[in-house]
Amino acid sequence: MQQPNFTPTANLMLRETASQTAGPYVHIGLALAVAGLPERDEEIWNELAKDSASGQRIEVVGRVIDGNGDLVRDALLEAWQADSSGHYQTAFDLKAPFNSFGRTATTAEGDSEWRFVTVKPGAISRPDGRTMAPHINLAIFARGVNIHLQTRLYFDDEGEANADCPVLGAIESPSRRQTLIARREDSEGGLPRYRLDIVLQGEGETVFFDF
Amino acid sequence: MTLRRRFVERDRQSHPPAYAPGYKTTVPRSPSQALVSLQTPSVSELTGPDFQKLRMGPHDNDLLLNFRDGTAPGLPVGERVIMFGRVIDQFGKPVPHTLVEMWQANAGGRYRHKKDSYLAPLDPNFGGVGRCLTDEDGWYHFRTIKPGPYPWPNGINTWRPAHIHVSVMGPAISTRLITQMYFEGDPLIPICPIVQTLNDKEAVGTMIGRLDMARSRPMDALAYRFDLVVRGELQTYFENQ
Ligand SMILES: [Fe+3]
Numbered sequence: 001m002q003q004p005n006f007t008p009t010a011n012l013m014l015r016e017t018a019s020q021t022a023g024p025y026v027h028i029g030l031a032l033a034v035a036g037l038p039e040r041d042e043e044i045w046n047e048l049a050k051d052s053a054s055g056q057r058i059e060v061v062g063r064v065i066d067g068n069g070d071l072v073r074d075a076l077l078e079a080w081q082a083d084s085s086g087h088y089q090t091a092f093d094l095k096a097p098f099n100s101f102g103r104t105a106t107t108a109e110g111d112s113e114w115r116f117v118t119v120k121p122g123a124i125s126r127p128d129g130r131t132m133a134p135h136i137n138l139a140i141f142a143r144g145v146n147i148h149l150q151t152r153l154y155f156d157d158e159g160e161a162n163a164d165c166p167v168l169g170a171i172e173s174p175s176r177r178q179t180l181i182a183r184r185e186d187s188e189g190g191l192p193r194y195r196l197d198i199v200l201q202g203e204g205e206t207v208f209f210d211f
Numbered sequence: 212m213t214l215r216r217r218f219v220e221r222d223r224q225s226h227p228p229a230y231a232p233g234y235k236t237t238v239p240r241s242p243s244q245a246l247v248s249l250q251t252p253s254v255s256e257l258t259g260p261d262f263q264k265l266r267m268g269p270h271d272n273d274l275l276l277n278f279r280d281g282t283a284p285g286l287p288v289g290e291r292v293i294m295f296g297r298v299i300d301q302f303g304k305p306v307p308h309t310l311v312e313m314w315q316a317n318a319g320g321r322y323r324h325k326k327d328s329y330l331a332p333l334d335p336n337f338g339g340v341g342r343c344l345t346d347e348d349g350w351y352h353f354r355t356i357k358p359g360p361y362p363w364p365n366g367i368n369t370w371r372p373a374h375i376h377v378s379v380m381g382p383a384i385s386t387r388l389i390t391q392m393y394f395e396g397d398p399l400i401p402i403c404p405i406v407q408t409l410n411d412k413e414a415v416g417t418m419i420g421r422l423d424m425a426r427s428r429p430m431d432a433l434a435y436r437f438d439l440v441v442r443g444e445l446q447t448y449f450e451n452q
Pocket of ligand 1: 023371374376
């Protein structure tokens, strides 16, 4: 009889399938245009909010930097965020004005910035009565990253909400909290733009979460 | 009473560590600080996208038919295989309607990617990407060709075993997972630095696709079964305070 490729652990649960790096060609599978492949009718990509989405439409950009200070040019990022009223839209629908989920990538060309077009998420109240400041959950996949890294992006113009956010508060080092705060910058008449570099290692290393 | 969803804590021993110097690229790309544990998972982590409205093309899960560059109409070169399995959670519960995506090299071990310059040729009839949603009972399947092994710059003479990259979402971003399926019996598996990032033989076993003769198609294609296990979901009711 065929043996299954999963095994129970000591407490009789199955073991989670092991993670492996997404490798240098992750874009073939999850970001076809970036790999130079023809796109299918519907692709998951980086515009979470159309013009018609309610809330403040913004652009969020950044780079991914390694422990040598060099650009990581082959990463894939996934965003998961609430809408402008603080609710997650779980039904992904490209016809909807807003989707909570999106993907973006860094590339071999140019300044290798990733970018999302979205709306600023609302604050989120938790069952314990505390409120999380507006944030975007980010997952980072890349060659040399054995299991995806999970982080959050917060906004520098939400000072009070950030100060009260229980998740930011769970980070012991106040200086490390700053690694999650995107800075608003001048966007010359375009959408308001927020910028955050993700630093994988070393000085200014981004806080990554386990949950 | 409120229903609260929770996931079984991710056992980091079942996954490769971030820093695994045998796989050299991890050296500058692994965080040196510890992960910050979120003691109280919130709606941000306990929810995730549902892709049932994402419109799939008729051949999105059929890599024999979903790419033609127009120069040589026909089928891709290579061993025809069916890759199939179930997405289940750690309690054995099927995960229905979840998105499974995959990508791979062609039979010669070459990826259709601007950056891949390996000397094996591209196949005009092979793109190397597929996706599908699991059915009611968590089953998925793809039709493809078996990818070739390929060399890569790590050691002086380092080769990847034949593998298919697999991505699964599961019920929430907490269950998100990207892995690789290897083919049972491949002698390159135990000497691959990327496989070896795992310290645990049983964990390696979770990534091996098994030959399934019963589901192979006579005179057509061999079948490999690859079940994906995502974190277990616990649902508990609690009194509001
Ligand atoms: Fe690969």
